[in-house]
């Protein structure tokens with residue numbers, strides 16, 4: 001239920017939403033529209049995508065409270081608000097991590113590392129993970145997670161707010177310098193964002209390493225696209241390697257591809273249970289490598305990425321491979337999960 005006077009008059013009491021009932025079981029259900037609470041707005045979702053993290057949530061690999069409404073890659077317009085800074089009608093993209101704001105890590109600006117992860121009572125929220133998300137007609141979103149969308153950015157583009165921030169942060173972690181040879185390992189959605197952002201940041205040469213139909217799409221975005229199987233020749237060549245594949249093999253290869261004194265940023269393995277073996281430590285020590293982990297997108301990374309998107313220096317249109325209405329979520333899910341027809345991102349319109 002919405003509080004008095006704060007909602008646009010056309011906000012209904014119930015809505016359609018994707019609901020994960022328990023691990024490996026979901027439906028498209030009618031549920032209550034989230035109520036407006038202090039510190040949040042209610043967003044009318046206009047564009048929302050499916051991500052591999054949603055598959056992990058459905059499989060029960062996160063400490064999710066069921067029933068759960070997934071969705072963390074979305075945009076929309078504010079439908080109910082009591083915040084002067086975020087009025088009804090404002091078009092917004094959503095960043096996923098909201099820190100508690102008071103722990104040591106949050107005060108450093110590293111709210112993605114919040115020490116109060118998952119503790120809603122502290123104000124921490126991970127949209128679509130620990131609180132309900134945007135695979136629904138409406139979503140309650142903390143104002144700290146909102147980014148105003150410039151007029152030039154469509155709702156579909158705005159749904160990439162978080163993904164672009166993730167890719168940009170990894171490149172910033174890796175201190176990309178003008179003229180660098182950058183290798184991006186992983187030709188999924190984030191890898192394809194990183195490929196474009198590396199160019200926008202002034203890389204001299206960008207090589208994308210991946211496989212399948214997704215690598216084919218990357219051919220237009222990178223200076224060269226190399227199949228995983230042929231990547232041995234890249235050993236020791238890159239100033240900066242950014243990995244978004246998530247496997248131990250990819251991490252091993254990424255470390256091997258850095259030149260001596262180079263930098264390696266590992267960003268793919270966000271879930272527990274992937275072990276790295278088979279790396280000769282002297283590659284790192286004698287190579288004087290910087291090997292860094294990168295989690296999500298703190299410190300305004302999404303805002304900086306949106307500026308590049310608005311400027312046309314990055315484009316996400318080609319990465320949206322399929323469109324479905326929210327009611328057809330089951331088909332959309334299959335298309336994404338089975339990577340049909342080279343699916344990269346599947347867009348749902350609630």
Ligand SMILES: [Zn+2]
Pocket residue numbers: 051052053072073
């Ligand atoms: Zn995601």
Ligand SMILES: [Zn+2]
Pocket residue numbers: 099100101102103104105106111113114115116
């Ligand atoms: Zn915190």
